Amino acid sequence: MLSSNQLTQIVHKYLGLYNSTDCIQQFCKWTVRESTVGGRGIIATEDIPCGEVLFVDRPLIFGPRCGNVIRGCTVCSKFEDDGFFKCSLCALLLCSTECQDFHTDDCNIIAGWKKKVDIEEIDEIVMSHALAAIRALSLNQEQKQFMSALAAHTLPQHGGEIIKLKQYFEIPEEIEKDMIFACQALDTNAFQIATPYGKKEMSLRGLYPVAGLMNHSCLPNATYSYNDERQMIVKTSRFIAAGTEIFTCYSGILWGTTTRRSYLFKTKHFWCKCERCADPTENELTESRLSLKLVLCRDILATLAALGLEDSHLCGLLFYHLHATLAERARRHPDLYDGLKSEIESTIERAYRILRGDISAPVDLELRYRYLGPDCEKPQQERFSILSI
Numbered sequence: 001m002l003s004s005n006q007l008t009q010i011v012h013k014y015l016g017l018y019n020s021t022d023c024i025q026q027f028c029k030w031t032v033r034e035s036t037v038g039g040r041g042i043i044a045t046e047d048i049p050c051g052e053v054l055f056v057d058r059p060l061i062f063g064p065r066c067g068n069v070i071r072g073c074t075v076c077s078k079f080e081d082d083g084f085f086k087c088s089l090c091a092l093l094l095c096s097t098e099c100q101d102f103h104t105d106d107c108n109i110i111a112g113w114k115k116k117v118d119i120e121e122i123d124e125i126v127m128s129h130a131l132a133a134i135r136a137l138s139l140n141q142e143q144k145q146f147m148s149a150l151a152a153h154t155l156p157q158h159g160g161e162i163i164k165l166k167q168y169f170e171i172p173e174e175i176e177k178d179m180i181f182a183c184q185a186l187d188t189n190a191f192q193i194a195t196p197y198g199k200k201e202m203s204l205r206g207l208y209p210v211a212g213l214m215n216h217s218c219l220p221n222a223t224y225s226y227n228d229e230r231q232m233i234v235k236t237s238r239f240i241a242a243g244t245e246i247f248t249c250y251s252g253i254l255w256g257t258t259t260r261r262s263y264l265f266k267t268k269h270f271w272c273k274c275e276r277c278a279d280p281t282e283n284e285l286t287e288s289r290l291s292l293k294l295v296l297c298r299d300i301l302a303t304l305a306a307l308g309l310e311d312s313h314l315c316g317l318l319f320y321h322l323h324a325t326l327a328e329r330a331r332r333h334p335d336l337y338d339g340l341k342s343e344i345e346s347t348i349e350r351a352y353r354i355l356r357g358d359i360s361a362p363v364d365l366e367l368r369y370r371y372l373g374p375d376c377e378k379p380q381q382e383r384f385s386i387l388s389i
């Protein structure tokens with residue numbers, strides 16, 4: 001296990017802040033230290049104003065996200081192309097001869113493994129999901145050292161991409177182990193890379209190792225965006241005092257506490273220890289705040305309807321929140337249930353219709369729809385039992 005100082009040095013070198021030949025260290029306002037929420041984190045060593053760039057990270061490895069069921073070019077990520085073809089050596093999906101020329105590094109690795117089946121029988125979606133981990137095999141020693149210093153979940157489901165890949169190839173044990181570790185590190189630390197606006201591209205994940213050292217808070221003080229070279233620009237989103245940990249947010253900021261917490265537990269395997277989650281008023285909104293939330297949801301929904309955006313993602317989220325507020329009111333005042341029932345049902349139905357199948361939807365959307373939607377015939381008490389989970 002590397003010490004915080006060793007890790008800070010690796011991080012600085014990776015970011016180009018440390019030149020080992022001339023021993024020149026550029027000034028930096030943060031460092032890697034032990035975190036109060038778990039493991040290591042990034043801590044401000046100076047006061048940092050809002051809007052300041054903290055670092056520009058680049059992915060050690062990247063590739064199509066595992067949730068993708070869309071066929072797309074494994075080089076340029078384009079989908080919806082009539083000219084897709086499978087490389088006859090590695091079975092990766094490509095869209096053009098230019099992309100074929102660019103895929104030789106990936107191809108050389110895969111083509112070196114003995115195939116158990118014919119190329120035509122290899123599922124290109126399996127190839128696409130395993131690609132980020134396959135690319136970890138091309139990292140140099142320094143990059144491998146950085147990757148192995150990152151946190152990694154070791155539950156059996158992490159690495160499933162490689163188990164599927166093994167149906168098609170005979171993969172040496174050491175190589176399999178390295179790829180499984182890459183999957184574990186990806187599942188723990190990877191970020192979804194934003195798709196360029198208006199472009200039809202497969203959704204990608206990237207292992208940004210410096211950003212991977214940032215812990216999560218539901219009240220983050222840093223934010224990130226991407227440029228067209230897949231670099232991640234991490235900036236402060238408020239003033240950060242020296243000594244304070246710098247947090248980003250792994251969940252939806254507008255989601256309710258239960259939704260955020262269960263999402264983080266299911267997908268990232270931790271119970272969030274941030275101050276927002278520790279604040280019971282987030283769960284227990286006062287009556288006046290509940291009323292305010294109701295008014296705001298209705299007002300914004302009316303504005304979106306006036307703009308003709310009734311089926312937008314934002315509308316789906318607002319219907320979900322309007323439903324949650326009405327259901328909470330009925331839970332607190334069971335005598336109001338009959339009057340609120342039809343709106344509780346219609347709002348969750350609208351939210352469900354818009355957001356179903358969307359991985360960024362609140363995780364309890366389906367459960368709420370089943371228990372509090374129009375088709376549920378369970379008695380009132382049973383329907384409301386899910387609200388106390």
Ligand SMILES: C[S@@+](CC[C@H](N)C(=O)[O-])C[C@H]1O[C@@H](n2cnc3c(N)ncnc32)[C@H](O)[C@@H]1O
Pocket residue numbers: 035037038039040041150151188189212213214215216217268269270271272273274
């Ligand atoms: C991407 S890593 C962040 C860096 C990590 N702390 C390390 O030492 O490498 C994510 C892991 O950090 C921990 N973590 C991050 N944010 C947390 C939070 N708000 N509450 C509890 N644990 C958190 C969890 O163990 C999570 O799996």
